[in-house]
Amino acid sequence: MLDLQGYGPSILEGAVLTLRAALAGLLLSILFGLLGALAKLSSSVPLRVLAGAYTTLIRGVPDLVLMLLVFFGGQMLVNDLTARMGWEHVDVGPFAAGVLTLGFIYGAYMAETFRGAILAVPAGQLEAARAFGMGPFLVLRRILLPQMLRHALPGVGNNWLVLLKATALLSVIGLDDMVRKAALAAGATRQPFTFYFAVALVFLALTTVSTLLLAAAERWARRGEARPA
Amino acid sequence: MIDLEIVVANLPLYVRGTWTTLWLTFASLALGLVVAVPLGLARTSRNPLINYPVWLYTYFFRGTPLLVQLFMIYYGAGQFAFVRESSLWPLFSQAWFCALLAFTLNTAAYTAEIVRGAILATPVGEIEAARALGMSRRLVLRRIVLPSAFRRALPAYGNEMIFMLHGSAVASTVTIVDLTAAARIVNSRYYSPYEAFLTAALFYMALTFAIVGLVKLLERRWHAHLRPLAP
Numbered sequence: 001m002l003d004l005q006g007y008g009p010s011i012l013e014g015a016v017l018t019l020r021a022a023l024a025g026l027l028l029s030i031l032f033g034l035l036g037a038l039a040k041l042s043s044s045v046p047l048r049v050l051a052g053a054y055t056t057l058i059r060g061v062p063d064l065v066l067m068l069l070v071f072f073g074g075q076m077l078v079n080d081l082t083a084r085m086g087w088e089h090v091d092v093g094p095f096a097a098g099v100l101t102l103g104f105i106y107g108a109y110m111a112e113t114f115r116g117a118i119l120a121v122p123a124g125q126l127e128a129a130r131a132f133g134m135g136p137f138l139v140l141r142r143i144l145l146p147q148m149l150r151h152a153l154p155g156v157g158n159n160w161l162v163l164l165k166a167t168a169l170l171s172v173i174g175l176d177d178m179v180r181k182a183a184l185a186a187g188a189t190r191q192p193f194t195f196y197f198a199v200a201l202v203f204l205a206l207t208t209v210s211t212l213l214l215a216a217a218e219r220w221a222r223r224g225e226a227r228p229a
Numbered sequence: 230m231i232d233l234e235i236v237v238a239n240l241p242l243y244v245r246g247t248w249t250t251l252w253l254t255f256a257s258l259a260l261g262l263v264v265a266v267p268l269g270l271a272r273t274s275r276n277p278l279i280n281y282p283v284w285l286y287t288y289f290f291r292g293t294p295l296l297v298q299l300f301m302i303y304y305g306a307g308q309f310a311f312v313r314e315s316s317l318w319p320l321f322s323q324a325w326f327c328a329l330l331a332f333t334l335n336t337a338a339y340t341a342e343i344v345r346g347a348i349l350a351t352p353v354g355e356i357e358a359a360r361a362l363g364m365s366r367r368l369v370l371r372r373i374v375l376p377s378a379f380r381r382a383l384p385a386y387g388n389e390m391i392f393m394l395h396g397s398a399v400a401s402t403v404t405i406v407d408l409t410a411a412a413r414i415v416n417s418r419y420y421s422p423y424e425a426f427l428t429a430a431l432f433y434m435a436l437t438f439a440i441v442g443l444v445k446l447l448e449r450r451w452h453a454h455l456r457p458l459a460p
Contacts, residue, residue: 061430062409069422073423165294196304204288
């Protein structure tokens with residue numbers, strides 16, 4: 001149906017890189033999101049202000065602009081640092097800059113998701129756990145995280161789908177991902193539609209599989225809930 | 230650390246970029262909305278011949294990146310002889326038209342699903358009551374279903390507007406000098422990423438907050454009956 005003229009393996013290679021960048025970005029965004037949510041709910045005013053600024057400012061700017069800022073600005077920052085410390089030159093590279101930006105941007109969205117999920121866990125349970133003598137980390141691990149997962153999953157799933165599609169932008173800062181591979185193949189064969197359509201189909205497959213897995217995960221997370229008879 | 234002179238010297242470039250970003254965003258939002266309402270209605274149809282093709286369309290455009298959609302149209306259209314030989318070719322060979330088309334198709338897909346959700350959320354009793362009063366299907370749609378669906382869709386549509394504003398930044402990859410492209414030009418001219426991109430970020434943020442404010446204003450008007458009474 002689609003004649004890729006021998007460029008199929010190259011596109012597939014790019015797809016693997018796209019998926020790797022997206023997964024790494026997801027992990028980082030969950031980390032940033034948890035920190036952001038805990039800071040937003042903390043009793044310390046400076047932490048709350050900082051987290052509020054983070055989530056508001058990041059969500060007001062397009063991801064492409066932030067990516068360009070981190071890619072070019074981050075390299076400059078690293079250059080300054082290595083020059084000052086007398087270290088060797090370090091190349092940030094599009095993968096590191098891209099993953100960092102994806103994590104940072106979607107961390108802001110995750111923070112909002114997690115904040116809501118944390119608030120959905122009854123405060124009495126946390127108090128009860130504390131009263132049993134559990135430390136803050138044990139409460140987090142045993143009571144808060146397992147229960148907020150259920151409320152957070154739909155939001156995390158949506159953020160993941162947006163993040164996955166945003167990885168296409170990494171080709172703009174020079175990552176050798178699927179979109180760039182398609183551009184190379186398109187230039188060589190003069191059949192741009194064929195290759196960009198193939199890339200679109202791979203993205204469609206990835207989003208479809210994600211949606212199915214997320215639905216299964218949500219069912220699993222809700223297994224303890226009472227179902228209407 | 231930040232050299233304000235670069236920003237001030239290039240302010241006209243940023244303002245022109247902002248103008249391009251704004252008209253691209255709002256033109257595609259307006260066109261997309263016009264397309265999306267009938268599509269959203271079609272998605273509520275029980276006839277699979279009407280529902281299924283529209284489902285496929287929204288599935289494709291919501292499941293793939295806007296950047297790839299733009300490339301498919303901008304770079305891809307010329308692959309087909311029938312496009313090159315058609316009278317529309319002068320349009321397809323221009324970046325602004327391809328961007329407008331890609332953005333419109335993209336936002337129409339998202340908006341159609343928003344409209345569908347809002348229509349399906351109409352209380353059945355309202356429709357039954359209107360039918361019992363003798364209104365025809367068209368009249369029920371025009372007087373009962375659509376007005377309340379638009380009202381319900383407003384918060385989600387506000388998000389879609391912001392999504393489109395931010396999404397329009399990919400226009401800078403196909404030679405359009407929008408706000409992002411203005412920043413990229415400044416960056417490459419002075420090699421000053423902070424000044425270049427932070428300025429663009431500030432402009433985008435101002436536009437985002439303007440849209441948020443606009444939607445709030447509309448909500449105050451359209452959702453007035455839902456507001457708690459003043460004490």
